[in-house]
Amino acid sequence: MKAIKVTEPFKVEIVDVPKPTIQKKDDVLVRITSGGICGSDIGIYNGTNSLATYPRLIGHEFGGIVTEIGENVTSVKVGDKVAVDPVRSCGHCYACRIGRHNVCSSLEVMGVHRDGGFAEYVTAPESNIHLFHKDFDESLLGLVEPFTIGVEINRRGQISKGDKVLIMGSGPIGICAMQVAKRNGAQVIMTDLVKERLEKAESMGADETVLVSNENLEERLMKFTDGEGIPVVVDTVCIPSSFEQAVQLACPAGRVVCIGLKNQPSQITMAEITKKELTIVGSRLNNNCFDEVIAGFEDGTLKPEQLMTKAYNYKDIMEALTMIQEHPQDVLKIVLKFEDR
Template sequence: MKSVVIEQPGELVLAERPQPQPAPDEVRVRVTFASICGSDVHIWHGHNPFAQYPRVIGHEFFGVIDAVGADVDASRIGERVAVDPVVSCGHCYPCSVGRPNVCKTLQVIGVHRDGGFSEYAVAPAQNAHRLPATIPDKLASLVEPFTIAANITAFLKPQADDIALIYGAGPMGLTAIQVLKGVYGVRQVLVVDRLPERLALAQENGADRVFNNSEFPLAAQLEGVQPTLIIDAACHPAILAEAAALASPAARIGLLGFSGEPCSITQQALTSKELSLFTSRLNSNRFPQVIDWMEQGLIQPEKLVTHYFPLAEIARAMTLFEKDPRTCCKVILQMD
């Protein structure tokens, strides 16, 4: 089978590999579509602190179960499934309180173990979520990105009368817009980014107001508006301090991302307004929730997709995703 392998940082190859065989509690998925995430690019360049090499990358993927392990019901063969990449132990403290995404022995498919940029992939049977026929194959790999927004909003508990501010109109920011508007009915969603093309995408995905902070500070453009809910989907170290300064008293701030650079903020900036600060990593069993949202039409994943490529053009697809944020949002690989 053909698989996209990062042999070592900077070395991406489309390699021939033997088909994996499912372990007793696993299923094998014949992958049909997989989408590119920024973390895939980071693994390629050696910037992901969790990656282990060599690695078949890809944690956003969809396909059909074509084989099962000894402990899995054979009737699952033929199921259309989206695969949750979070593999946890199920018994450590985080797992026991419903936070398997920060399991003490966490493994992520496509990071710690081989992923879905391949003609076949294996995963724990419980991680393969059956999809209804109403979700088309070509969009099914986008369940996973929306689980990121589902996870952070579960902490933030959005209300219709919130004034929400999202930093960053990349894929994660756009999924957050859709979830805030389509699921929670938030009436005011503001988005800030430095690229006009991304701000146009934000509007297409439901943003009520957009701000370009490439030349003028956001604070001056807000004209005294104090957001009650803020999501940092851009992950620059300077954002947290600015978010705290702009936030309404009693606001909630949610952080996505893994910048290793330090940021500077005082306790006073947080406690003087009694701000609530939440962090979020991956997702904690949010696949059924997002699948339900898609089935109901509460979110529109098609609004994120700008390009499709065959697997053979992986290098071109990854380079476009990395280098051209003005015209590129979600890039989906087709295996067939």
């Protein structure tokens, strides 16, 4: 079968590799129909993703159609449309024992630490396979994973009905977190430096947007919250100063959700955390969030079709990568379609 392999930084190839087979009784074999390209795939391609090792079959956002199942598999059958959770965990470390397997001490993400889903076929254990209950557009099956990042952010930030939420940054993760927050009944104000991104965010459901290069964010937040200050801040900008700002902006008893993976320190004043008794939490990958996203796709509250900027055949991976690198402001999500041509 064909697969997309990054052999070393800046070198990507369509390779022939053996088609995976059912090895264990709970294995499921999936014919991949679509995958989403993520910032971290770009990081593997250009050598800036410190977690990746080479050579690597990339792709952690992918879904498709079940073509074979192991003898113990009961939740899916041949022909079902599914999305595949790329998070693989050990099941017995502290994090796994307390139900937080997405931060397993020996965590492996398909497409990063081990081979991924930009391939014609993939096998994964039944517990990583999540069923669509309705017939769903094949080109969107690969877009569940980015929305699971949004669900995890919402869970970690305890975002619920009536909450007012600031999402800093209107890229794909910001947009996914926003649609999930809206689905949860929250009101969302979003920021960006690019006007077109904010227009897009508003068209996808953001209640208000702030062009931070032109407007005073604090004033807008005071207006948005009737002078109380913002109780939940999600930082998807992920630079040292944005984290500092998130902590500053959160109101007393507020929550701050951090998703950055950069190693540079931020200067945070402890008094700010103590005096306001802030809850500052990290949010990584997803902790069994796939079924919630599929429910959102199926009830129409989450809209993957709006996230997809453009679709390419997987053999045009170079063209897709070039598009993302040359027009980062115009792209939310590029989809790869795995079909013959």
